[in-house]
Every structure is written in structure tokens, then in C-alpha cells.
Amino acid sequence: MLQSASRPGPRVLHLTQPVDGGVARVVQDLARAQLEAGWAVTVACPGGVFATELRTLGADVRPWGATRSPGPSLLREVRECSRVVAQVSPDLVHAHSAKAGLVGRLVVRGRVPTVFQPHAWSFEAVDGATSVLALTWERWAARWASAVVCVSEAERTAGMRAGIDGRWHLLPNGVDPLRCRPAPTDVARADLALLCEVVPTAPIVVCVGRLCRQKGQDLLLEAWDTVVRDVPDARLILVGDGPDRDRLRQRAPETVLFAGAVADAVIWYQAADLVVLPSRWEGMALAPLEAMACGRPVVVTDVGGARESMPPYLARRCVVPPGSPAALAQALTTLLLDPSLRASLGDQGRRHVLSAHDAHRTTAAVTDLYHDLTGPWPAAPAAAAQYREPIHS
Known part of the structure; x- marks a missing residue:
């Protein structure tokens, strides 16, 4: 105490x-x-x-x-x-x-x-x-x-x-950079395998947030239909619970997994290739900051303080118009198909959080x-x- x-x-x-x-x-x-x-x-x-x-x-x-x-x-x-x-x-x-x-x-x-x-x-x-x-x-x-x-x-x-x-x-x-820190993806996924069924080598996109209209998971599912056409082995994991859970489950394809509410999302960020938050409105969400602190690239919609939470180089590549599944799908697909770009963005995001957040x-x-x-x-x-x-x- x-x-x-x-x-x-x-x-x-x-x-x-x-x-x-x-x-x-x-x-x-x-x-x-x-x-x-x-x-x-x-x-x-x-x-x-x-x-x-x-x-x-x-x-x-x-x-x-x-x-x-x-x-x-x-x-x-x-x-x-x-x-x-x-x-x-x-x-x-x-x-x-x-x-x-x-x-x-x-x-x-x-x-x-x-x-x-x-x-x-x-x-x-x-x-x-x-x-x-x-x-x-x-x-x-x-x-x-x-x-x-x-x-x-x-x-x-x-x-x-x-x-x-x-x-x-x-x-x-x-965010706390000691709690939210990079870890080898394979190690994180080995731990993740105990929590949900996911192929260790599959590209993984993680969305952390309450399942509700504000967080925009419905827009993400609409975009996801386009993403899996270009990256068919990709998996989307929705971490969180909320009033829209059942409605989202009904329309989600098999490539989408529901993790439910978790006490700490760090392992999910560490296991991800890419983190996304397609919100309709925000103040300044913690999820993108936590993901960047874990060294993971993040795609967010241009609402609230989303653009402010990122350095300019990341904002140009990773901030998309709100309410546009097409723009969201394009950004996710581009990053999933470019591992070196993801690594660069993740490293820059970590350094930005250490200096500003x-x-x-x-x-x-x-x-x-x-x-x-x-x-x-x-x-x-x-x-x-x-x-x-x-x-x-």
C-alpha cells in the first residue's frame, strides 16, 4: 500500500x-x-x-x-x-x-x-x-x-x-512506458494462444475499446470485408465488451475474433501486427498511445485528439477520415502488406510516446x-x- x-x-x-x-x-x-x-x-x-x-x-x-x-x-x-x-x-x-x-x-x-x-x-x-x-x-x-x-x-x-x-x-x-513496452511478437502470441484460437503466423489486427457506437467497430467490420480480399489470412481481434457485442457478432465473419473484456490489453498490443481505433468521437484515446508505447503501428480516425496523439509522420500515414470504411480498409491493407513500414512506424510511435505522452x-x-x-x-x-x-x- x-x-x-x-x-x-x-x-x-x-x-x-x-x-x-x-x-x-x-x-x-x-x-x-x-x-x-x-x-x-x-x-x-x-x-x-x-x-x-x-x-x-x-x-x-x-x-x-x-x-x-x-x-x-x-x-x-x-x-x-x-x-x-x-x-x-x-x-x-x-x-x-x-x-x-x-x-x-x-x-x-x-x-x-x-x-x-x-x-x-x-x-x-x-x-x-x-x-x-x-x-x-x-x-x-x-x-x-x-x-x-x-x-x-x-x-x-x-x-x-x-x-x-x-x-x-x-x-x-x-501511458506508463514500463507497463506498455515492446515484446517479441512470437512470445506474445504464444501467450495469446492460451486465450483465443489464432494462427501464430497470421497477420493480426487488434482493436481495443468498448463495443459501442463511439468506438466504430461496425465501420471496422465493413472495412474488414475489403481487407481480407487482399490479405485473406488476416485476423481481426476485437478486445472489449459493450452494448453492441451481440449485434457485431451477428455480422462478423469467421476471420474476426471476440476477446471480451480484459483487465490489461498490453499482451494484445504486443501480439498485434497492427492496432486500429475507428472511433466516431474521442477526447484523446489511450488505446493508440498504449499501442505505440508497445512499438506497434496504429491506424486511427481523424476525430478528437487522434491526430494530436501522433507525430506528423505517423499522422500523414495512419490517420484516416472518420466514417469512411474505404479509407480505413486501404490504410489497413497497405500496412499489413508492408512489414518494414510497420516496423518503422512502430519504432517512431514508441519514441514519440516516451517524449510526449x-x-x-x-x-x-x-x-x-x-x-x-x-x-x-x-x-x-x-x-x-x-x-x-x-x-x-
């Missing part, structure tokens, strides 16, 4: 609904770094394996039974969050993603420093009246955020163009932001006392 037992540091409460994927990884990296720095870290989340891993690090984990989308459970979620905040009495609250940003800001209402990190804007994920309501809320709630952390310039620009008057901070995502740099920048917001520690007693009594929404 990393938590110091001698002198408790400032109390930070992370509030998150996603307990898997990139958001969970970001929260876990922040918790680890802040515990090492002497902060008292609490995470409120729905639970599961994610909660167990956080407790192993030494974080205080409080159950918060939030659902992904707003609905009839919202009032209960606000009450549960209010109880957690009252119990923890945080010096700072960091709300991750749309649901936590909604509930956390409703509960805290700016009475202690509050950081909101959208991890991609909610109003871009929905249509019609729901999108209008989400945007109206974000404009209104910006007053209750001491800082809005965006992981890409594209995400910040989208917020500004939408009329959100935020106190903007640009902190690109990062190391998680240690990102977590240090977030902790510096916390200190800017909370002021010198120890904090003033008046600020810390605001949550000694329960908050009633």
Missing part, C-alpha cells in the same frame, strides 16, 4: 462512473501518483475489479452506484454522492466523465476546488433533444468547475465553440494543478470544514 500512515496530505476525491477502459486507467494512474506524493486519495465508483485494484494501491474506495447515462436513478446517485462527500470532507474533487461531472458539480457547487475532466464531451455522443440538454447543462455547470481539464486541443476547442465558459487546462493523456509527466501536471487550486498545504481550516455536515441536494 502506498498511502502514508504518518501525516495525511490533502484529501482528493475522484468521482468516476466508468470502471473500465481509458477513464479507469487515467483514474488509476492518478491515484497511484497522488498516493506516492502523500495525498489522501478516495475514489467513489460503482465497484468491481477496478475498485479492488484501487484498494490494493492504498486508495480509500467508496461505493457509488452510478449508471452510465442520466435517468430515473439520478436523484439516488446525487444522494449517494452527497453522503460520500460529507464523509470524506475532501479538499478537492476531481470528477471524471459526463455522469460524474453532472452529479459531482450538482453536489459540490463550487464550495471546494472542483476539477471536471470530460474525457470527450457528452453532447457530442448523443443527438436531438438529449444533445441540447447536455450542452445546456455543460454551459451552466462550468461556473462550478475550478478547472476543466481537456486531454487535447481538439476537445478544448469543441468546448469553446459550444459556448462553454470554462477555466481551461490542456493536459494530454499519458509519459504518464508520469501527466500525473505530475495534474497534481501541480491541484496545488494551484488548493493553495499551500495545510489548507485553511475554514475550507476543510465545509463538509463536516452532510450536504442535502
Whole structure:
């Protein structure tokens, strides 16, 4: 356990609904770094394996039974969050993603420093009246955020163009280069053979992400029909789970394998010849950064911070227009048929992540932001006392 037992540091409460994927990884990296720095870290989340891993690090984990989308459970979620905040009495609250940003800001209402990190804007994920309501809320709630952390310039620009008057901070995502590191493909595939049926010599394309409309696996399957005409022995592995799983399975050919949800995707990157993320929208996805850190070339769609996450040489070759299966198929086919180009792109990607997207740099920048917001520690007693009594929404 990393938590110091001698002198408790400032109390930070992370509030998150996603307990898997990139958001969970970001929260876990922040918790680890802040515990090492002497902060008292609490995470409120729905639970599961994610909660167990956080407790192993030494974080205080409080159950918060939030659902992904707003609905009839919202009032209960606000009450549960209010109880957690009252119990923890945080010096700072960091709300991750749309649901936590909604509930956390409703509960805290700016009475202690509050950081909101959208991890991609909610109003871009929905249509019609729901999108209008989400945007109206974000404009209104910006007053209750001491800082809005965006992981890409594209995400910040989208917020500004939408009329959100935020106190903007640009902190690109990062990954741990020790956890995500290159490994011989044959070794990784030997381990992979224990998890799924794959021919060791077959060209392998891996897509890591929640099986949902945002991540665009349906577009990838449409492109894949073209890819296997030119590379008939290629195999596509979809790593992840989600609401579109059954629908995707129904239309997937035999050359597509479903790995399901995994605790850590590193072995899948290491076993891949090529990694792809055909998203419809993103902030700055972790999967391409993790794949590049593993020395693997990546093809992404030109959404959110995708282009920003790559060096210019890779962006010219590996970023394709969103919503275009034809362009996606062409990029995948070209790289599958050119091993030397894949090796070159993978090496450049690894060096780029080491120089620009190391998680240690990102977590240090977030902790510096916390200190800017909370002021010198120890904090003033008046600020810390605001949550000694329960908050009633």
C-alpha cells in the first residue's frame, strides 16, 4: 500500500462512473501518483475489479452506484454522492466523465476546488433533444468547475465553440512506458494462444475499446470485408465488451475474433501486427498511445485528439477520415502488406510516446494543478470544514 500512515496530505476525491477502459486507467494512474506524493486519495465508483485494484494501491474506495447515462436513478446517485462527500470532507474533487461531472458539480457547487475532466464531451455522443440538454447543462455547470481539464486541443476547442465558459487546462493523456513496452511478437502470441484460437503466423489486427457506437467497430467490420480480399489470412481481434457485442457478432465473419473484456490489453498490443481505433468521437484515446508505447503501428480516425496523439509522420500515414470504411480498409491493407513500414512506424510511435505522452509527466501536471487550486498545504481550516455536515441536494 502506498498511502502514508504518518501525516495525511490533502484529501482528493475522484468521482468516476466508468470502471473500465481509458477513464479507469487515467483514474488509476492518478491515484497511484497522488498516493506516492502523500495525498489522501478516495475514489467513489460503482465497484468491481477496478475498485479492488484501487484498494490494493492504498486508495480509500467508496461505493457509488452510478449508471452510465442520466435517468430515473439520478436523484439516488446525487444522494449517494452527497453522503460520500460529507464523509470524506475532501479538499478537492476531481470528477471524471459526463455522469460524474453532472452529479459531482450538482453536489459540490463550487464550495471546494472542483476539477471536471470530460474525457470527450457528452453532447457530442448523443443527438436531438438529449444533445441540447447536455450542452445546456455543460454551459451552466462550468461556473462550478475550478478547472476543466481537456486531454487535447481538439476537445478544448469543441468546448469553446459550444459556448462553454470554462477555466481551461490542456493536459494530454499519458501511458506508463514500463507497463506498455515492446515484446517479441512470437512470445506474445504464444501467450495469446492460451486465450483465443489464432494462427501464430497470421497477420493480426487488434482493436481495443468498448463495443459501442463511439468506438466504430461496425465501420471496422465493413472495412474488414475489403481487407481480407487482399490479405485473406488476416485476423481481426476485437478486445472489449459493450452494448453492441451481440449485434457485431451477428455480422462478423469467421476471420474476426471476440476477446471480451480484459483487465490489461498490453499482451494484445504486443501480439498485434497492427492496432486500429475507428472511433466516431474521442477526447484523446489511450488505446493508440498504449499501442505505440508497445512499438506497434496504429491506424486511427481523424476525430478528437487522434491526430494530436501522433507525430506528423505517423499522422500523414495512419490517420484516416472518420466514417469512411474505404479509407480505413486501404490504410489497413497497405500496412499489413508492408512489414518494414510497420516496423518503422512502430519504432517512431514508441519514441514519440516516451517524449510526449509519459504518464508520469501527466500525473505530475495534474497534481501541480491541484496545488494551484488548493493553495499551500495545510489548507485553511475554514475550507476543510465545509463538509463536516452532510450536504442535502
